[in-house]
Amino acid sequence: MTTYGVPLMKHTFLHEAETKKALATFILNSERLSMGAECEAFENKFALFQERKHAILFNSGGSANLAMIQALKNLEKIKQDDKAGFSAITWSTNTMPLIQLGLQSIPLDCDKQTLNLSSKILLEALKEHNFKLLFLTNVLGLTGDLDRIKEICDEKDIIILEDNCESLGSELPSGKAGNFSLASSFSFFVAHHMSTIEGGMVCTDDDSLAEMLKIVRANGWDRNLNEHQKKKWRERFDIQSAFQASYTFYDLGYNLRPTEITGFLGQYQMQFLQENIKIREQNFKKIQNAVNQNSDFFPLDFKHMNLVSGFAFPFVCKNADLRMKYIEKFNISGIEIRPLIAGNMQRQPFYQKYDKHIYQLPGADFIHDCAFYSGNYPELSVEDMQLILNCIN
Ligand SMILES: Cc1ncc(COP(=O)(O)O)c(C=O)c1O
Structure with missing residues (x-):
C-alpha cells in the first residue's frame, strides 16, 4: 500500500484520540447499541445545526439518497418513468437509485467555473425535458446559483433534492447549502466534514416525507414513528392490535438503519464541526x-x-x-x-x-x-x- 505524506485524510475522527476514548467508554457503558435514543439525539442536534425541521439518520450517504427517492415514490410524488435530471458530476450512489427505482435519469452538464449545475444549463435542458425531479449535487463545497435554480423549479413544479454530502457547512447569502430543496442528503463517511465511520442524514421541512423516510429506513414498518403517526397508519389499514402491528409492513423499504455508535459519534463530532x-x-x-x-x-x-x-x-x-x-x-x-x-x-x-x-x-x-x-x-x-x-x- 502506498503511504502518502499528505493523504486524503489523516484520521477517522476530528479530535481522534479524545473521540476514540469517549467511544470506548460509551460502548462499555451501553446496554443498547441498535438504533435508539443516541440516534434521535444526533438527529435533533443536526436538524438544529442545518436549520431544518427534520433530520433522519441513515447508515450511509448512499442509503440517504436511495431512501429519498424511494420515499418520494411511496408518497406518489414521483412515478415510474418520470424524468429526473441529475448533476452529471456526482457520486455513483446519487445516480444509481434513479436507475434502480425506474426513473428516466437525464444527466445535466456543469458550469466548469463552479463545478455545478447552473440555472442557465437547467433552463436549456428544460427546453427538451419535462422534469418531475431535479437531483442536484453540491460539488466539493461549491454550489451553483441555487436561488435561481429553486425559483425555476418552484415555477415549474419540479421537486428538488440536494445531495449535500460534499458541502456540509457551505453557505450562500440566502441560506445553507442543503436548504434549497424538499430534502437533502449528507454523508458522515470517513474523510467527509465529520465522520461517524459510516453514516448519512436526510434533512427536510416536510412532515409527511420525514415520516415516510422513517418507514423506508426500517423495513417498511411503523415502529420508529410517533404515537400519533402509528395510530394513523394502523387505522388506515385496520390493524387491530399492537401484536399484529409489530410485523405489519406498510410500504416499500429497506434496512438502512444506523446504530447507536453512529448516533453517539455524530453528537460527539458535532462539537468540533x-x-x-x-x-x-x-x-x-x-x-x-x-x-x-x-x-x-x-x-x-x-x-x-x-x-x-x-x-x-x-x-x-x-x-x-x-x-x-x-x-x-x-x-x-x-x-x-x-x-x-x-x-x-x-x-x-x-x-x-x-x-x-x-x-x-x-x-x-x-x-x-x-x-x-x-x-x-x-x-x-x-x-x-x-x-x-x-x-x-
Ligand atoms: C456527492 C456524494 N453523494 C453521496 C456519497 C455517498 O456517501 P457514503 O459514502 O456515505 O455512502 C458521496 C460519497 O463520497 C458523495 O460524494
Whole structure:
C-alpha cells in the first residue's frame, strides 16, 4: 500500500484520540447499541445545526439518497418513468437509485467555473425535458446559483433534492447549502466534514416525507414513528392490535438503519464541526489564491457564496496534458489525489450498461478529463499546506 505524506485524510475522527476514548467508554457503558435514543439525539442536534425541521439518520450517504427517492415514490410524488435530471458530476450512489427505482435519469452538464449545475444549463435542458425531479449535487463545497435554480423549479413544479454530502457547512447569502430543496442528503463517511465511520442524514421541512423516510429506513414498518403517526397508519389499514402491528409492513423499504455508535459519534463530532468548517474554508482560500496566480489552472468562481466548506481542494487544469503534469507533481510530492468525483457519470461503465442515450455535456467532459482533487482537513500542517502550494506555484 502506498503511504502518502499528505493523504486524503489523516484520521477517522476530528479530535481522534479524545473521540476514540469517549467511544470506548460509551460502548462499555451501553446496554443498547441498535438504533435508539443516541440516534434521535444526533438527529435533533443536526436538524438544529442545518436549520431544518427534520433530520433522519441513515447508515450511509448512499442509503440517504436511495431512501429519498424511494420515499418520494411511496408518497406518489414521483412515478415510474418520470424524468429526473441529475448533476452529471456526482457520486455513483446519487445516480444509481434513479436507475434502480425506474426513473428516466437525464444527466445535466456543469458550469466548469463552479463545478455545478447552473440555472442557465437547467433552463436549456428544460427546453427538451419535462422534469418531475431535479437531483442536484453540491460539488466539493461549491454550489451553483441555487436561488435561481429553486425559483425555476418552484415555477415549474419540479421537486428538488440536494445531495449535500460534499458541502456540509457551505453557505450562500440566502441560506445553507442543503436548504434549497424538499430534502437533502449528507454523508458522515470517513474523510467527509465529520465522520461517524459510516453514516448519512436526510434533512427536510416536510412532515409527511420525514415520516415516510422513517418507514423506508426500517423495513417498511411503523415502529420508529410517533404515537400519533402509528395510530394513523394502523387505522388506515385496520390493524387491530399492537401484536399484529409489530410485523405489519406498510410500504416499500429497506434496512438502512444506523446504530447507536453512529448516533453517539455524530453528537460527539458535532462539537468540533463549526471550528473544522472554518479551517477548511481558510485552507481552501489559501489554495485558491495560489491557483489564481497559475495560468495552467482554470479559476473557480465562488463569488456568489458566503462560505465554501469542502473536504477537498478541487484543481481544474486547462487541458488533459496539464492534468498529467500535475498528477505527476502531486504523486512525486507524496500528496494523495483523486479524480474529481466520478467525472461525467455517463462515462461510467454502470451508466452505459443501463442508459444507452449519451448527451453532449462539454462541461462535465472537461472536468472528467482535466480536474482532480486532494484532501482538505483541519489536521493539514503548515508543512502539508506548503507542499501542496509548492506543487502549484
Ligand atoms: C456527492 C456524494 N453523494 C453521496 C456519497 C455517498 O456517501 P457514503 O459514502 O456515505 O455512502 C458521496 C460519497 O463520497 C458523495 O460524494
